[in-house]
Amino acid sequence: MTGYPETLAAAVDLLRGLPRDRTGVPDAKRAVAAWRAAHPESRAQLVPDIRPGTTTVDYDLLVDHPDGGTVAITASVEDGVPWTIDHSTHWAASKVLSVDDEEISVQTALLTLRAHAERDRTVHDDLIDHCIFQLETAGEPEPSPEELQRASDDYRRRRGLYSRAAMSRWLEEVNLTPEAYQNHLYSVARANRFRDRVERESARTYFDDHIREFDQVSAVWVLGPESGLAELAGQDDPFSAVAAAVADLSGELTVQVADRMAAELPEPLRNAAEGSAVGPVPYRDTFLFGAVRRRRPARPDAVALAAAGRAAFTAYLADRRAKARIRWFWL
């Protein structure tokens, strides 16, 4: 067993030998874990401090003092690099992409994505949710091999990456190392487990509290210009009116017939009573006219509870986003 001064000196030597590039952080963590195993009384913990806009990492090492309390150590070696250069910023720190000579900054990229995003979700929501998942799953145990496999299968299926060659090509295209991909899967697997748990635990309560959302509804609806839909709405029987419009079409209408849960219908129809008609009302970038043919009360079967779980999780995330302190750095 070594004394405290020796432990401290060894800790400094350890710190001075750690890789300073951000890609070396996993190696640094492994080195510290091994060192801690040899010096268990230190209860050493490595705190990487990744500087924004650079590839450089600083470290603090936290160790216990024999008389109680924490000692924080940092060490910077003399390697001849001037201070201004060591603390400089990568020229592309604010860039996401360049195409030929055209560069796109982080802030412009976020704005561009917002402009191009569909109306329901934006990449901003996805990024916020990513942070929420990271926060909520921080204490989760490591994913099992089965969970990792499921995450990988889902990921590859969604992108059509069925062969090893296609997968390698894709990793190269998006500039992702296999290690980085594995790390990503690790997060995805933990997020999946967290989502499954929230869905499972809150499905029944959500179902009971929002029971009408899970009614099985048979409905027909038409999307198109307001004037055309107003003509349909003026008829006594909306179903016959829609059928006649389809048979003798002039102009352009989108007609949809469905038998599904109320929550999955266009919003204006979700609470409509059996036999009632709705519209024309503004809907997305057009107008909607619709009618409910049949509405059967919800039953808590497996399909309805699964849908309730998903809805509960969406509501949970919306609530979590609303309560979070969100700070966009480049907007």
Next chain:
Amino acid sequence: MILILSSEDDRSVDLVLRKLLERGIEVYRWDPGDFPVSARMTSRLVGGAWRHTLVTADAEIDSADVSAVWIRRPRDPRAASDTMDPGYRRYVERIGRIFLDGWEDTFETRWFPARLGVLIRTQSKLVNLAAAAKLGFTVPDTTVTNDPEGLAVAWSEAGGRLMAKEVEALPYNFDGFGNAFYTTAVTRRHLTSRHRLVHAPVILQPRVDKAVELRINVVGDQVFTAEIHSQGSRATLDDFRHYEGTFTEYGVYDLPKDLERRCVELVRSLGLDFGCIDMILTPEGEYVYLELNPNGQWGWVEEVTGLPISEAIAERLAADERPAVQGVPA
């Protein structure tokens, strides 16, 4: 004739060139980076004065015909690609530099903004900060040091609100990437690598709170001031160049007349005919001088504010010129 010394990709030159040509003035643009590769230069001492000739692929310029030289962003002399040996290349480029320095120094004409030696001297923040302080500008308490222990001292004296700047912005690679040291707020973390200071000095100043940043462009007696609303974004909080782009708001600023006069005086006192001065307007309404760049970029200021800087430079350059094509007197 007006001779412009700058690299081909210097777009600010294009703005002025157009205006000179519109005036019917003969202009030749040449990059000293093409010397000696594709240019022949001859200097003859005749009757105690040097007469210089520059021959390029498309022109022969006699120094006697040049009424003004505008030195903008010339590249350094460059050895031909068939001079492979690194030692020979260094020799060729060093000789080229020494010759060009002499050429510039003995080229008797009007130099805008000044001869290269003056530009290099006044680019030094030590020189232009002292000149500004002498003329009564409010200047931050400034330390320039490579003493590692000086860093923590300055940080404490600034109450932990210390800013660091390079003595001069030079290009370099770090871990294989082009990096830059922008004006940086010094944190406690920065202090832990104080030993690195010994390799290169740094400028340390207490943080000055900003309402807006001002870029003051002096051309002769004319002053064009742009305001930069750098405080609206975290990215540009400390250095508006950091992530400059479409997100920063710019405008034309009406500088108090007395301050305008002192800016002109400062530029003139440094032996310059042009200068870009960076100042801060504090939330309390105080104007604080930061630095002067004797050959700073002004094209972007004109682009975002519409201030007619290129027109003023063209006018200044053409002061001693008559259009090459003139009407015949009756």
